[in-house]
Amino acid sequence: MELPYHFRDDSLAALALTHRSVGKPNNERMEFLGDALLGAIVAEMLYETHPKATEGEMSRLRAQLVNGQALASLARELELGDQLKLGSGELKSGGFRRDSILADAFEALVAAVYLDGGFAACRETVRTLFTDRVAALPRSSKDAKTRLQEWLQANGWPLPQYELVATEGEDHARIFDVNCVVAEPMAITAPGRGSSRRLAEQDAAEIALNRLLESREGA
Amino acid sequence: MELPYHFRDDSLAALALTHRSVGKPNNERMEFLGDALLGAIVAEMLYETHPKATEGEMSRLRAQLVNGQALASLARELELGDQLKLGSGELKSGGFRRDSILADAFEALVAAVYLDGGFAACRETVRTLFTDRVAALPRSSKDAKTRLQEWLQANGWPLPQYELVATEGEDHARIFDVNCVVAEPMAITAPGRGSSRRLAEQDAAEIALNRLLESREGA
Structure with missing residues (x-):
């Protein structure tokens, strides 16, 4: 070439x-x-x-x-x-x-x-x-919740729980705050936010997954 | 602004x-x-x-x-x-x-x-x-041998020795290989090369100084 x-x-x-x-x-x-x-x-x-x-x-x-x-x-x-x-x-x-x-x-x-x-x-x-x-890179067309779940399963770890923490704002512009909680031995609580509960959960899953991947890279 | x-x-x-x-x-x-x-x-x-x-x-x-x-x-x-x-x-x-x-x-x-x-x-x-x-950055107009010497003095460490290791090539295109040796506790030997002994020593001093600065940053 x-x-x-x-x-x-x-x-x-x-x-x-x-x-x-x-x-x-x-x-x-x-x-x-x-x-x-x-x-x-x-x-x-x-x-x-x-x-x-x-x-x-x-x-x-x-x-x-x-x-x-x-x-x-x-x-x-x-x-x-x-x-x-x-x-x-x-x-x-x-x-x-x-x-x-x-x-x-x-x-x-x-x-x-x-x-x-x-x-x-x-x-x-x-x-x-x-x-x-x-x-040729992976397109990661899967959403963050799916990727987090698959990654935890592949490693034999417990699956995440999503908790609604708070909602703010008027009905037409509500903001949802959730936590994505991964139990021991990971023991991670990652906050997410979005204009729907689904989006907030995706946001939290993404943060949780990034933290898990970073902690593995650091190890 | x-x-x-x-x-x-x-x-x-x-x-x-x-x-x-x-x-x-x-x-x-x-x-x-x-x-x-x-x-x-x-x-x-x-x-x-x-x-x-x-x-x-x-x-x-x-x-x-x-x-x-x-x-x-x-x-x-x-x-x-x-x-x-x-x-x-x-x-x-x-x-x-x-x-x-x-x-x-x-x-x-x-x-x-x-x-x-x-x-x-x-x-x-x-x-x-x-x-x-x-x-506003330091221009580092000083040459590498001077900067190395000043840095070692400021830290109370022994000064470097320069050793001619080899020369290669014909007279009109000679290449000089030197080592810059900094004694214990640094214990660094940095190789330098150049078309004159002076340039080879500058090259070696620069490499030695970079190694010392990097090891300090890593500490």
């Missing part, structure tokens, strides 16, 4: 593919910029394609798309390994095959496209490279 | 200022996108203004500019607290004064500008808001 971008200034592409083992200048600074640009452009793709996903869900999906292994695999498809400039030590030890070096070069290349062609060109390039990967 | 941007679609600005305590829709998804955009635009500012900074230095500088407290302070300058939409619980407990809620609203507002006016408008807005803050 070829990079879907043609450089005006080839020296930017060359710098992006120059590993620090060569000395200075190298691609480390570009990697910082490219990582940030990639994060923003992929964030926007997820924002558009996953209109129901919460912040936490989008953040997890992005981590699936933009991690060292995933970027190294993209770098291999683009055959960046053959184009890398490495110091002799890294050359001998096969650095052009290493995930971290390939992923860094890919990120630097994203910055090089930005510096060469501007944001629109960079965004277009990244979107082209990630379209299939984004499309 | 006013936001240096005029919205075509005011409903985007209103959503950016709607806290999750109100129910759905709220600004949480926008906050995800805004955080990513802010990271990229500030990364570019640092890339331009700190041409000698390493990836690690730029990353630390960005963390100084884009953290909850710093963004909350920007949100206060923009008087976002008065415009926030909060649920009654957060209203009573003074949520409009809380750093985390203000910082989240600021990030969401950055996304709202992007969605309303595109990347150029968003970039211009963020750059205007951050120009003075970026200019």
